[in-house]
Structures are given as structure tokens and as C-alpha cells.
Amino acid sequence: MCNDKLHQLLQALPKCEHHVHIEGTISPELFFRLASKNGITLPSDDPAFESPAALHARYQNFTSLDDFLHYYFVGFSALINASDFEALTYDYLALAYSQNVYHAEIFFDPQAHISRNVPYHTIIAGMNAAKARAAVDFPKLSIEFIPCLLRHLPVPSAHELLDELLASGHFFDGTLVGFGMSSTELGKHPSLYKSVYDSARAAGVSNFTAHYGEEGPSDYVKDALSLLNVSRIDHGRRSAEDADLVAQLAESATMLTLCPLSNVILKGVDRMQDIPIREFLDANVRFSINSDDPAYFGGYIQENYCAVQEAFGLTVDDWGKIARGAIAGSWCSSSRKEQLLSEVDNVLHNWN
Numbered sequence: 547m548c549n550d551k552l553h554q555l556l557q558a559l560p561k562c563e564h565h566v567h568i569e570g571t572i573s574p575e576l577f578f579r580l581a582s583k584n585g586i587t588l589p590s591d592d593p594a595f596e597s598p599a600a601l602h603a604r605y606q607n608f609t610s611l612d613d614f615l616h617y618y619f620v621g622f623s624a625l626i627n628a629s630d631f632e633a634l635t636y637d638y639l640a641l642a643y644s645q646n647v648y649h650a651e652i653f654f655d656p657q658a659h660i661s662r663n664v665p666y667h668t669i670i671a672g673m674n675a676a677k678a679r680a681a682v683d684f685p686k687l688s689i690e691f692i693p694c695l696l697r698h699l700p701v702p703s704a705h706e707l708l709d710e711l712l713a714s715g716h717f718f719d720g721t722l723v724g725f726g727m728s729s730t731e732l733g734k735h736p737s738l739y740k741s742v743y744d745s746a747r748a749a750g751v752s753n754f755t756a757h758y759g760e761e762g763p764s765d766y767v768k769d770a771l772s773l774l775n776v777s778r779i780d781h782g783r784r785s786a787e788d789a790d791l792v793a794q795l796a797e798s799a800t801m802l803t804l805c806p807l808s809n810v811i812l813k814g815v816d817r818m819q820d821i822p823i824r825e826f827l828d829a830n831v832r833f834s835i836n837s838d839d840p841a842y843f844g845g846y847i848q849e850n851y852c853a854v855q856e857a858f859g860l861t862v863d864d865w866g867k868i869a870r871g872a873i874a875g876s877w878c879s880s881s882r883k884e885q886l887l888s889e890v891d892n893v894l895h896n897w898n
């Protein structure tokens with residue numbers, strides 16, 4: 547919780563979360579509980595897996611994205627049944643709603659489940675069950691799901707994933723709202739995935755995003771825009787290193803889904819103040835503020851908003867711009883955007 551006087555506004559502000567990996571919401575406690583229930587053997591060669599407290603402690607010392615990803619993917623091993631995915635998703639939605647998230651677009655990584663013989667339909671059954679319960683319990687919250695291809699796996703595996711997703715029909719019945727990619731960035735140039743994105747687009751998928759500019763250079767972001775035709779970039783922090791790219795992002799209204807605590811914890815920046823929040827605001831680059839993998843990075847969306855406020859001392863107008871930009875960049879209907887905008891306007895109006 548931040549001490550800034552804007553804290554109450556930041557809590558009350560209706561929020562859109564566009565960058566949260568559902569598997570990144572598994573706390574050490576839930577991981578141990580599910581692993582025990584499902585009879586999963588924990589890695590015996592790493593003292594971090596001796597207890598939830600030891601795992602928490604290890605999460606304070608990530609050295610890089612790939613160092614984190616090792617623990618992130620071990621976390622997957624505890625997720626076996628639809629009920630596990632339902633519990634994970636519902637718990638995230640409950641917490642997000644308590645922080646006034648009104649629109650959540652949630653990533654998940656099917657390849658890393660299918661390869662463990664957990665079928666795609668098991669994941670979706672669990673997440674959909676959570677979504678159905680949330681529709682009753684959290685009436686102001688809209689929820690979308692976005693599968694991510696994993697870049698540490700061979701490219702043919704991404705094509706296989708796309709084939710399975712297309713065969714499910716889920717891009718066209720409202721189950722999946724778009725397509726993204728994540729995992730290791732360095733060495734994974736967008737050109738490697740052009741054929742996957744082209745195939746998805748040719749099959750009728752709309753709404754594309756990709757993680758770039760987290761560890762990788764601004765050229766990766768530029769090339770993702772031109773080669774993959776994405777309308778969003780996840781992270782995109784390093785775009786600020788290229789003034790022409792910043793102008794292009796502003797001109798095209800491409801949204802960056804920034805994850806401030808993630809960048810600090812994974813050592814992408816030394817300090818929160820090094821994230822180019824002020825530069826993006828001044829250049830009219832649209833961005834949202836997100837939690838990424840909140841169980842690993844020490845905070846959900848509210849803690850990210852507060853950390854940004856503490857580092858940058860933003861004004862009410864700045865927050866209005868961020869909140870409205872996040873709505874405009876959301877993958878929801880224009881009538882839903884109108885509703886979200888009026889919720890934001892209500893809160894801002896009453897604040898002034």
C-alpha cells in the first residue's frame with residue numbers, strides 16, 4: 547500500500563489488467579498444497595523447494611527473466627485437474643476485483659500443460675468454470691483469455707498449438723480473445739514466429755500481441771510491429787530507447803502493457819524510476835500498468851499502481867489518461883468500453 551495521498555484514488559479507480567499470466571498467480575502456499583494433493587514430487591536438488599517460506603525467499607533473488615522462468619515452469623507441475631485451474635483463476639479474479647479490476651485479459655501457456663499430458667480442454671474447463679462463478683460473484687468484472695505460445699520451445703510446437711486452438715473453435719466462440727507469445731526473449735527474434743502469426747491471421751484470428759522489449763532491444767519491438775502486425779506489445783519498456791519507435795507507437799495507438807514490479811524484480815531496471823513512464827506519458831504512448839506474475843513479483847495490480855505513484859508522483863490527470871488509455875486499448879466491445887469509461891469518469895469526477 548502506498549502512502550501517497552493519491553492512494554485512495556488509485557484504489558477506487560476502475561482498472562483494466564491486460565498482462566497477467568494465470569500460472570504466475572500460484573503462490574508458494576497454493577503450489578505446495580496442490581503438489582501434495584496431486585502427488586507431485588518436488589525438485590529435490592534445490593533447497594528453495596523445502597518449504598513455501600524458502601520459495602518466497604528465493605523469489606526475492608531473481609537474476610533475470612530466464613532465472614524466473616525456471617521457477618515459473620516448475621510451478622506448472624502442480625496444476626493437473628480442471629478444479630486446480632478453476633481455483634487458481636477464481637482466486638486471482640477475487641483478488642483483482644478487490645482492487646477494482648473491472649476488465650481482465652488473462653494469459654495462459656497451453657504448451658507447457660499439454661506437454662505434461664494435461665489437455666488443453668482441462669485448462670479451459672477450469673478457467674471457464676471460474677469465469678462463470680465470477681460472473682455471479684463479481685458483477686462488474688469482464689474477463690477474457692489469451693493463449694501464449696512459448697518461445698523457449700521449438701517453432702513447430704507453436705504451429706501445433708495453433709492448430710489445436712483453431713480446431714477447438716475457441717477463437718470464434720468468445721472463449722479466446724486474441725493470441726500472444728511469451729517466455730525467453732533474447733535470441734527469439736519476431737521473424738521466427740512470422741509464419742505462426744500469419745497462419746493465425748489467415749485463419750481469421752484477430753487481436754495479436756507479443757512480449758518484447760522486456761529484456762530485448764527496441765529493434766525487437768519495431769520488428770514485432772512490422773513482421774507480426776501486433777496491435778499491442780507486452781512490456782515494450784525498451785521501446786523508449788528509440789525516439790522514432792516511440793513516435794510510431796504513439797501514432798499507431800499501440801498499447802504497451804507495462805509491468806513495473808516485474809521489471810524491477812527481474813533486474814530489467816535498477817530502480818522503478820528507470821522505467822520510462824514519464825517519457826511514455828509525455829509522448830502520448832498508450833500503456834496500461836499490470837502485475838505480470840504477481841505471486842512471484844510481490845504485488846498485484848494495486849501494488850504496481852502504488853509503486854508507480856511513489857516513483858513518479860503522477861497527477862490525477864496523468865492517472866485519468868492512463869485509465870482511459872487502458873480502456874481504449876482493451877479487447878472488448880465498444881459498448882463495454884463505454885461502460886468502463888463512465889465508471890472511470892464517475893470516480894474521477896467525484897475525486898475532483
Ligand code: HPA
Nearest residue numbers: 567728729730757838839
Ligand atoms: O514477463 C514475462 N516475460 C516473458 N515470459 C513470461 N512468462 C510469464 N511472465 C513472463
Ligand SMILES: [Zn+2]
Nearest residue numbers: 728757780838
Ligand atoms: Zn508477461
